[in-house]
Amino acid sequence: MPETMTVEQARELVFERVSVLPSEEVPLLEALGRVLASDASSDIDVAPFDNSAMDGFAVRASDVAGASEDAPVTLDVIAHIGAGDDVAGITVGPAQAARIMTGAAMPAGADSVVMVEYTRPVEGDGSVGSRVAFLRAPIVGEHVRRRGEEVRAGDVVIGAGDVLGPAAIGLLAATGNASVAVHRRPRVAIISTGSELVEVDQAPGPGKIRNSNSYSIAAQVIAAGGVPVRYPIVPDEIAATRTAFERAADECDFIVTSGGVSVGDFDYVKPVLEELGELTFCKVMMRPGNPQTLGSIRGVPFFGLPGNPTSTYVGFEIFVRPALRLMQGFKHLDRPMTKAVLGHDVKKKQDRRYYLRGRVESGPGGEYIATLSGSQSSALLTAAHRGNCLVVLPEGEGFFEAGTPVACMRLDIEEGTP
Numbered sequence: 001m002p003e004t005m006t007v008e009q010a011r012e013l014v015f016e017r018v019s020v021l022p023s024e025e026v027p028l029l030e031a032l033g034r035v036l037a038s039d040a041s042s043d044i045d046v047a048p049f050d051n052s053a054m055d056g057f058a059v060r061a062s063d064v065a066g067a068s069e070d071a072p073v074t075l076d077v078i079a080h081i082g083a084g085d086d087v088a089g090i091t092v093g094p095a096q097a098a099r100i101m102t103g104a105a106m107p108a109g110a111d112s113v114v115m116v117e118y119t120r121p122v123e124g125d126g127s128v129g130s131r132v133a134f135l136r137a138p139i140v141g142e143h144v145r146r147r148g149e150e151v152r153a154g155d156v157v158i159g160a161g162d163v164l165g166p167a168a169i170g171l172l173a174a175t176g177n178a179s180v181a182v183h184r185r186p187r188v189a190i191i192s193t194g195s196e197l198v199e200v201d202q203a204p205g206p207g208k209i210r211n212s213n214s215y216s217i218a219a220q221v222i223a224a225g226g227v228p229v230r231y232p233i234v235p236d237e238i239a240a241t242r243t244a245f246e247r248a249a250d251e252c253d254f255i256v257t258s259g260g261v262s263v264g265d266f267d268y269v270k271p272v273l274e275e276l277g278e279l280t281f282c283k284v285m286m287r288p289g290n291p292q293t294l295g296s297i298r299g300v301p302f303f304g305l306p307g308n309p310t311s312t313y314v315g316f317e318i319f320v321r322p323a324l325r326l327m328q329g330f331k332h333l334d335r336p337m338t339k340a341v342l343g344h345d346v347k348k349k350q351d352r353r354y355y356l357r358g359r360v361e362s363g364p365g366g367e368y369i370a371t372l373s374g375s376q377s378s379a380l381l382t383a384a385h386r387g388n389c390l391v392v393l394p395e396g397e398g399f400f401e402a403g404t405p406v407a408c409m410r411l412d413i414e415e416g417t418p
């Protein structure tokens with residue numbers, strides 16, 4: 001195991017550890033935002049029948065040929081067809097028209113629709129028995145929506161691998177897919193280690209702090225499409241750590257821990273991981289959060305995040321979120337990067353790559369400007385809350401002056417967005 005590795009090498013190893021989860025059949029609305037696992041086809045033609053795209057009159061175009069304001073053509077209205085009406089038995093013959101509403105089935109004989117705005121009743125009010133003047137000549141097929149225009153019965157309407165947005169949900173509904181097969185959401189065990197931790201509804205006593213990481217990680221799991229399973233706090237003891245890890249490996253698809261991966265005297269995550277499974281790496285050349293840890297227990301992928309809240313947060317974004325998305329079948333695993341210029345000077349004191357919590361916004365000239373959104377202490381989360389990106393400063397020490405070009409990893413834009 002290399003002592004340290006680059007973020008890219010570490011991510012590759014994370015991706016090797018996980019695989020796409022099997023599919024499950026879910027009610028259509030529960031598929032929103034998820035990845036379709038098998039092709040969905042249509043049980044009918046959509047549209048199911050030729051229908052009118054306008055409120056107006058269904059006519060035979062040849063009957064109205066040459067009609068204009070100055071030389072209107074007058075036809076007899078023989079039917080009044082609303083959306084949902086059965087038109088079997090209605091035939092529009094020569095010199096006849098059927099009053100028709102948007103979405104109503106086209107009657108036999110008619111081949112086009114003239115909008116009501118281009119007609120005028122000559123006798124009656126335009127309903128059955130009236131005579132109506134047409135002020136415009138339609139072309140054949142005008143304002144008629146064809147049967148099967150969207151998809152034919154039996155054809156694939158949405159292919160496996162597509163992410164289902166609201167439009168896809170609408171297409172699946174129109175084509176009779178009341179439930180669909182999507183890749184399963186990973187159940188993610190969240191285990192906070194630390195004898196200093198108390199639950200959020202408790203007032204911390206002397207030397208104690210609240211277990212905030214359990215919540216931020218759970219929120220990140222939900223945002224990534226996973227199902228968080230929060231376990232009780234694990235004190236810094238070998239036996240308790242072992243019991244918690246074994247239980248999580250039995251119950252979940254992925255294990256995330258916080259704390260206990262550093263060089264502290266009571267950091268037991270790594271030894272217990274080595275005892276129960278395997279440790280792949282435990283250090284990545286980045287800041288915040290150098291001791292990022294990957295392994296597995298009985299085949300269940302395991303990611304040990306550092307305990308400092310911002311190291312936890314950044315480590316999750318860079319390693320755990322893409323892994324959880326891969327497991328759900330998403331193809332795009334990288335957040336969009338925005339090229340920006342620094343809005344102020346930044347001093348970089350260490351060689352490791354920095355992921356600074358910042359905001360990227362468009363400046364007056366249309367260029368993007370990146371600024372840090374608060375204290376960069378890895379114990380403090382406010383800058384992450386106020387920011388929308390991680391400002392990436394490459395390896396090497398140095399003084400980055402205002403105006404220096406930087407890349408910003410967007411945490412506010414979904415992967416795969418161009």
Ligand code: AMP
Pocket residue numbers: 192193194196197209210211212213214258259260261262264306307308309
């Ligand atoms: P550790 O990596 O266990 O040494 O923890 C590093 C720092 O993160 C320490 O200051 C811990 O108190 C803090 N920390 C660890 N776990 C949590 C947690 N679940 N929530 C908030 N802070 C934590």
Ligand code: MG
Pocket residue numbers: 193194195236259260307
């Ligand atoms: Mg600890």
